[in-house]
Amino acid sequence: MTSSRPDGQRSPTLEEVAEWAGVSRSTVSRVINGVSTVDPELRELVQRAIDATGYVPNLAARSLVTRRTDSVALVVSEPDDRTQQTEPFLNRIFTDPFLGRITAGALEVLRPEGIHLVIMPAESPAHHHVLRYLRQGHVDGVLLISSSDEDPLPQQLCDLGIPAVLSARPGKPLPMSYVDVEQQVGAKLAAEHLLAIGRHHLATISGPLDMPSSQDRLAGFRAALAVHGHAYVPSAAGNFTRASGEQAARELFAAHPEIDGLFVANDLMAEGALQALRDLGRRVPEEVAVVGFDNSIAALQCRPQLTTIHQPLEEMAAEMARLLLSRIGKADPKPRSVIFHPRLVKRESA
Amino acid sequence: MTSSRPDGQRSPTLEEVAEWAGVSRSTVSRVINGVSTVDPELRELVQRAIDATGYVPNLAARSLVTRRTDSVALVVSEPDDRTQQTEPFLNRIFTDPFLGRITAGALEVLRPEGIHLVIMPAESPAHHHVLRYLRQGHVDGVLLISSSDEDPLPQQLCDLGIPAVLSARPGKPLPMSYVDVEQQVGAKLAAEHLLAIGRHHLATISGPLDMPSSQDRLAGFRAALAVHGHAYVPSAAGNFTRASGEQAARELFAAHPEIDGLFVANDLMAEGALQALRDLGRRVPEEVAVVGFDNSIAALQCRPQLTTIHQPLEEMAAEMARLLLSRIGKADPKPRSVIFHPRLVKRESA
DNA sequence: GGAATTCCAGGGAGCGCTCTCTCCAAGGTC
DNA sequence: GACCTTGGAGAGAGCGCTCCCTGGAATTCC
Numbered sequence: 001m002t003s004s005r006p007d008g009q010r011s012p013t014l015e016e017v018a019e020w021a022g023v024s025r026s027t028v029s030r031v032i033n034g035v036s037t038v039d040p041e042l043r044e045l046v047q048r049a050i051d052a053t054g055y056v057p058n059l060a061a062r063s064l065v066t067r068r069t070d071s072v073a074l075v076v077s078e079p080d081d082r083t084q085q086t087e088p089f090l091n092r093i094f095t096d097p098f099l100g101r102i103t104a105g106a107l108e109v110l111r112p113e114g115i116h117l118v119i120m121p122a123e124s125p126a127h128h129h130v131l132r133y134l135r136q137g138h139v140d141g142v143l144l145i146s147s148s149d150e151d152p153l154p155q156q157l158c159d160l161g162i163p164a165v166l167s168a169r170p171g172k173p174l175p176m177s178y179v180d181v182e183q184q185v186g187a188k189l190a191a192e193h194l195l196a197i198g199r200h201h202l203a204t205i206s207g208p209l210d211m212p213s214s215q216d217r218l219a220g221f222r223a224a225l226a227v228h229g230h231a232y233v234p235s236a237a238g239n240f241t242r243a244s245g246e247q248a249a250r251e252l253f254a255a256h257p258e259i260d261g262l263f264v265a266n267d268l269m270a271e272g273a274l275q276a277l278r279d280l281g282r283r284v285p286e287e288v289a290v291v292g293f294d295n296s297i298a299a300l301q302c303r304p305q306l307t308t309i310h311q312p313l314e315e316m317a318a319e320m321a322r323l324l325l326s327r328i329g330k331a332d333p334k335p336r337s338v339i340f341h342p343r344l345v346k347r348e349s350a
Numbered sequence: 351m352t353s354s355r356p357d358g359q360r361s362p363t364l365e366e367v368a369e370w371a372g373v374s375r376s377t378v379s380r381v382i383n384g385v386s387t388v389d390p391e392l393r394e395l396v397q398r399a400i401d402a403t404g405y406v407p408n409l410a411a412r413s414l415v416t417r418r419t420d421s422v423a424l425v426v427s428e429p430d431d432r433t434q435q436t437e438p439f440l441n442r443i444f445t446d447p448f449l450g451r452i453t454a455g456a457l458e459v460l461r462p463e464g465i466h467l468v469i470m471p472a473e474s475p476a477h478h479h480v481l482r483y484l485r486q487g488h489v490d491g492v493l494l495i496s497s498s499d500e501d502p503l504p505q506q507l508c509d510l511g512i513p514a515v516l517s518a519r520p521g522k523p524l525p526m527s528y529v530d531v532e533q534q535v536g537a538k539l540a541a542e543h544l545l546a547i548g549r550h551h552l553a554t555i556s557g558p559l560d561m562p563s564s565q566d567r568l569a570g571f572r573a574a575l576a577v578h579g580h581a582y583v584p585s586a587a588g589n590f591t592r593a594s595g596e597q598a599a600r601e602l603f604a605a606h607p608e609i610d611g612l613f614v615a616n617d618l619m620a621e622g623a624l625q626a627l628r629d630l631g632r633r634v635p636e637e638v639a640v641v642g643f644d645n646s647i648a649a650l651q652c653r654p655q656l657t658t659i660h661q662p663l664e665e666m667a668a669e670m671a672r673l674l675l676s677r678i679g680k681a682d683p684k685p686r687s688v689i690f691h692p693r694l695v696k697r698e699s700a
Numbered sequence: 701g702g703a704a705t706t707c708c709a710g711g712g713a714g715c716g717c718t719c720t721c722t723c724c725a726a727g728g729t730c
Numbered sequence: 731g732a733c734c735t736t737g738g739a740g741a742g743a744g745c746g747c748t749c750c751c752t753g754g755a756a757t758t759c760c
Contacts, residue, residue: 013746024710037708059486061746064410065715091450091647100444116483119469133466136409242651301592363716374740387738411716415745
C-alpha cells in the first residue's frame with residue numbers, strides 16, 4: 001500500500017494530492033477531515049489520490065491553524081525534596097506496576113478518540129524541560145501523576161492555562177479536576193480486617209509523607225484503629241519501592257517486635273516487608289498478618305500472596321482522560337472530582 | 351516570573367514581542383535562536399520583552415518551516431503473534447527495569463541537546479496509531495525497542511525514511527543503525543561459570559524465540575556447552591516476565607529433575623525461577639546454581655542475590671541516542687552498529 | 701418559466717515562525 | 731574624498747494547512 005515517496009524527498013502536500021485528483025486543496029482537506037458535503041464520487045477519487053501519493057497530513061501545519069495537536073501528555077512528576085533516594089527515579093517509575101495500569105486505562109479512552117498519549121517522566125532537575133515541552137504546545141493537555149504536595153507543577157499548569165487533570169487530590173486547593181480513590185476508606189478496610197482476624201499489635205508502613213495519598217492512608221488507618229481504642233500506631237515511611245518496604249519493616253520490627261498485623265501502603269513495599277519477615281523468621285500470616293494496597297500484579301507474585309486493598313487504577317486513569325478531554329473541548333468548565341471506591345481483596349497474607 | 355497571559359487569551363507571538371521591544375520580528379527571532387549578530391544592547395532589550403510578555407515560541411509554526419521538532423520517540427514495539435500472554439503488554443513493559451534504564455541512558459544524551467523524549471508503547475493493535483504519530487512528523491526520529499524479528503515496524507520506518515536506531519540486531523538485514531551487546535559472549539560467560547563451579551546438568555530458560563537477542567543467548571549457551579562436550583541442553587522459553595520464569599522452571603525441573611545449573615535469559619525470569627525452586631524445595635545455590643542476565647535491580651532484590659551477566663543498558667541507550675542524532679543531522683550516513691561487552695557479576699546464586 | 705433557494709467546489713487569507721535577501725550606516729583603504 | 735567592505739536590522743516570502751466566503755450549477759417553488 002501507500003509508499004511511493006520518490007526518494008529522500010519530503011512527503012506530498014495537500015496541494016499535490018489535489019492536483020493528482022484534479023480538485024482543489026479545499027476539497028481534499030474536506031475529505032480528510034470527514035466533512036460530509038463532498039460528492040461521493042469526488043470523495044472516492046480523492047481517496048485514491050491520497051492512497052496513490054501516500055499522503056499524510058503535516059501535523060505542524062494543521063495544528064498551527066487548529067491550535068490542537070490531538071495528543072496529551074502523561075506526566076509523572078517528582079519534586080526535588082525527595083533526595084535520599086537509593087533507586088533512581090526512572091527505575092522506580094518504570095518498575096512499579098502503577099504506571100502500566102495508568103497508561104492502559106488512559107489509552108482505553110484516548111485511542112478511540114484518535115488522541116495520542118505521550119509519556120513523560122519529570123523528575124526534578126528535568127522539570128523545566130517538561131514544562132517547556134508543554135508550553136510549546138506539543139500537547140493539548142496533561143494527565144498529571146504528581147507525587148508530592150510540594151510539587152509546583154500543578155500550580156504552574158494552572159497559571160499557564162494548560163488543561164490538566166490530577167491523579168489524586170492536590171496538596172493545596174487548586175481549581176483543577178482530579179480523580180482519586182477513598183484512601184481513608186481503604187486504610188479503614190485494612191485496619192478492620194486485621195482486627196477482625198484477631199490482631200492486636202498493629203503497625204503500618206506508609207508512603208512518602210509529602211504525598212496526599214500517603215497522608216490519607218496513614219490517617220485513615222490511625223483513625224480506624226482509634227475508634228477501636230488503639231491510641232498509638234507505630235509507623236515507618238517508605239517510598240513505594242520494594243527495597244524501602246523491606247527496610248521499613250526491619251526498622252519497625254526492631255523497635256516493636258510484638259507487631260502481629262501490618263498494613264503497608266502499597267503492594268511493592270509489602271513485598272519487601274514479606275522479604276524482611278522471611279529473613280527475620282516470622283511466619284506470614286501465622287505470626288504476622290500483612291495487608292497491602294493497590295491490588296497490583298506484585299500482590300500475586302509474592303509468597304504468600306498478598307491480601308490487599310484494591311483500587312481501580314485503570315478506571316481511574318480512564319476517567320482522568322475523560323475529564324481532560326471534556327476540559328480541552330470547552331472553555332473551562334468548573335473543575336470536577338471523581339472518587340472511586342476501594343475494596344478488600346483477601347488472599348493468603350492476612 | 352513571566353506570566354502576564356491576559357486571561358484565557360492565547361500566548362503572545364513573536365510580532366507582539368517585537369512590538370514591545372520596538373524591533374523587528376527578525377531580531378527577536380535571532381535573539382531566541384541565539385544568532386550572534388545582534389547588538390548586545392538590543393539583545394538585552396529583547397530578552398526583557400520576552401520575559402515581560404511571557405513569550406514561548408509556537409512549536410507548530412517553527413517546525414512547519416524548520417522541519418524539525420526537537421523531539422524523538424522511544425517506541426517499545428511488540429508484534430501480534432505474541433498471543434498467549436497472561437500479563438498485558440503495558441504491565442509487562444512498565445514493570446521490567448529494562449525500560450527505566452533505557453530511558454535514563456537516552457535522556458542522558460538527549461537532554462543536553464534540548465531534545466525531548468517521548469515514550470510510546472506500541473503493542474500490536476495500536477501499531478498503526480504509533481506509526482501515524484511518527485509519520486505525521488511529531489518527532490524527528492525513533493529509538494526503537496523491538497521484540498520480535500517479525501516486527502514490521504523497522505522495515506516500515508526504513509521505507510518511510512524516518513530516522514531510526516534499533517536496540518538490537520534486526521531480525522532481517524536492514525540498512526539501519528543498531529546497538530547491541532555480545533549476546534553469545536554473555537551466554538558463554540554464564541555457561542563457563544556454571545561449569546567452573548562444578549555443575550554438570552545444565553539447562554536454560556530463554557526469552558521469546560522470535561527475538562534475535564533470545565536466539566543469540568540460547569545459541570551462545572548451547573555452543574559454549576557443546577565445546578565442553580554437552581550435546582544436549584534442556585531449555586524452556588519464557589517471555590521475560592517473572593511469572594513466565596517461574597512457570598518455565600517448573601516445567602524444566604519436572605522433566606529434568608537432575609538439573610543443577612540454570613542459565614536464565616533475564617533477571618526477572620530468574621527471580622521467578624528462584625521462586626519456583628524455593629517452592630520445589632531446591633536450595634540455591636547448593637543444589638541448583640542460577641545465573642541471570644541483565645544485572646538489573648531485580649538481581650539484587652531476590653534471595654539469594656543473583657549472579658548475572660551485566661549488560662550496560664544505559665550506555666547502550668545513550669549510544670542509540672547519539673547514533674540517532676547523527677542520523678537526523680546529516681543526510682543518511684551509512685548505518686552503523688555499536689556492540690557492547692557483557693561481563694559476569696558474581697553474587698550468591700551461582 | 702423565472703426567481704429563490706440549496707448544494708458543493710474553489711479561491712484566498714492567514715496561523716506564527718524562519719530565513720534569505722536587501723538595505724543602511726559605520727569604518728577602513730587608497 | 732570617493733570607493734569598498736562589513737556588521738547588523740528590517741522586509742517579505744512562504745512552510746502546509748484550515749476555514750470562511752464566494753460563485754456557479756442544480757434544484758425547488760410559486
